[in-house]
Amino acid sequence: MTTDQYVITANELRRSYAGGFEAVSGISFSVARGEIFALLGTNGAGKTSTVELLEGLAAPTAGRVRVLGHDPYRERPAVRPRIGVMLQEGGFPSDLTVAETARMWAGCTSGARPVPEALGLVGLAERAGVRVKQLSGGERRRLDLALALLGRPEVLFLDEPTTGLDAEGRRDTWDLVRALRDSGTTVLLTTHYLEEAESLADQLAIMHRGQIVTTGTPATVTASRPARIRFLLPDGVPAGRLPLGLHAGADGQRIEIRTHQLQESLEELLRWARESQIPLEGLDARSASLEEAFLEIAQTETAGA
Numbered sequence: 416m417t418t419d420q421y422v423i424t425a426n427e428l429r430r431s432y433a434g435g436f437e438a439v440s441g442i443s444f445s446v447a448r449g450e451i452f453a454l455l456g457t458n459g460a461g462k463t464s465t466v467e468l469l470e471g472l473a474a475p476t477a478g479r480v481r482v483l484g485h486d487p488y489r490e491r492p493a494v495r496p497r498i499g500v501m502l503q504e505g506g507f508p509s510d511l512t513v514a515e516t517a518r519m520w521a522g523c524t525s526g527a528r529p530v531p532e533a534l535g536l537v538g539l540a541e542r543a544g545v546r547v548k549q550l551s552g553g554e555r556r557r558l559d560l561a562l563a564l565l566g567r568p569e570v571l572f573l574d575e576p577t578t579g580l581d582a583e584g585r586r587d588t589w590d591l592v593r594a595l596r597d598s599g600t601t602v603l604l605t606t607h608y609l610e611e612a613e614s615l616a617d618q619l620a621i622m623h624r625g626q627i628v629t630t631g632t633p634a635t636v637t638a639s640r641p642a643r644i645r646f647l648l649p650d651g652v653p654a655g656r657l658p659l660g661l662h663a664g665a666d667g668q669r670i671e672i673r674t675h676q677l678q679e680s681l682e683e684l685l686r687w688a689r690e691s692q693i694p695l696e697g698l699d700a701r702s703a704s705l706e707e708a709f710l711e712i713a714q715t716e717t718a719g720a
């Protein structure tokens with residue numbers, strides 16, 4: 416991939432606040448056009464501090480950032496019309512209706528989509544006449560998203576886009592974000608929902624204490640983590656009777672096996688259970704989830720810090 420296929424590039428980015436605290440400590444990553452990139456991290460890891468640099472709201476203390484080929488801080492007029500930013504708190508006047516709010520926003524946006532189209536995209540068309548203060552928390556998030564989409568952005572920054580949404584609203588937002596990606600929009604997403612990142616992200620980076628500690632696709636980030644097999648042994652069958660090759664942790668009769676060879680370990684376990692005629696109640700085998708990978712990274716990094 417050539418460098419101009421990258422819509423966002425960050426090289427050795429650093430950001431220090433007044434007082435000298437360094438919130439972003441030399442991170443580098445690239446986001447290709449038409450990709451959903453998730454920036455994840457523990458609380459205070461530096462995600463917002465990083466995203467603000469990408470959005471051009473602040474200049475880095477050191478390093479280089481480019482969005483659509485421009486410095487987003489120094490060349491803000493060139494970048495701003497081409498990006499959409501969904502803020503965590505929209506902060507618009509709550510006495511206006513949904514449609515009035517969107518029209519006000521559209522008035523400040525060049526080449527804006529028609530307001531009904533933007534509201535339709537996020538499923539708010541039927542709430543157009545409702546005052547913002549009467550919206551539910553989830554509906555407000557969807558209004559935030561509609562406003563970010565008004566300018567048909569090439570790059571969309573989504574900060575916790577599904578906070579407060581119910582399961583259906585979350586799925587709808589995911590479908591919309593995928594559809595936007597499929598039509599060529601590049602999406603930079605921050606989220607605390609690891610399931611969301613696992614489901615949406617083409618690439619992700621996990622930050623901890625100002626640094627990127629892991630990056631890759633959701634599959635490659637989880638691939639290095641052990642899968643696990645869980646089951647309940649019948650009373651009277653000691654965990655010590657399990658085949659020697661399986662490294663099992665036991666909490667009474669509750670067994671957990673961690674393995675990098677899920678298929679082989681499962682075959683070994685099932686053969687042993689059949690030959691010994693031992694039922695494995697509640698048998699559950701699964702590859703590592705992003706959540707497990709994340710927790711492991713956070714704990715390891717904290718312990719090692």
Ligand SMILES: Nc1ncnc2c1ncn2[C@@H]1O[C@H](COP(=O)(O)OP(=O)(O)OP(=O)(O)O)[C@@H](O)[C@H]1O
Nearest residue numbers: 432433436438456457458459460461462463464465
């Ligand atoms: N204006 C500021 N002045 C000083 N320190 C700040 C400022 N803003 C953020 N920080 C500190 O920088 C660190 C990173 O904060 P940041 O908000 O970027 O993290 P985050 O990954 O977005 O966290 P969260 O997931 O909790 O939202 C934190 O330790 C925070 O306290």
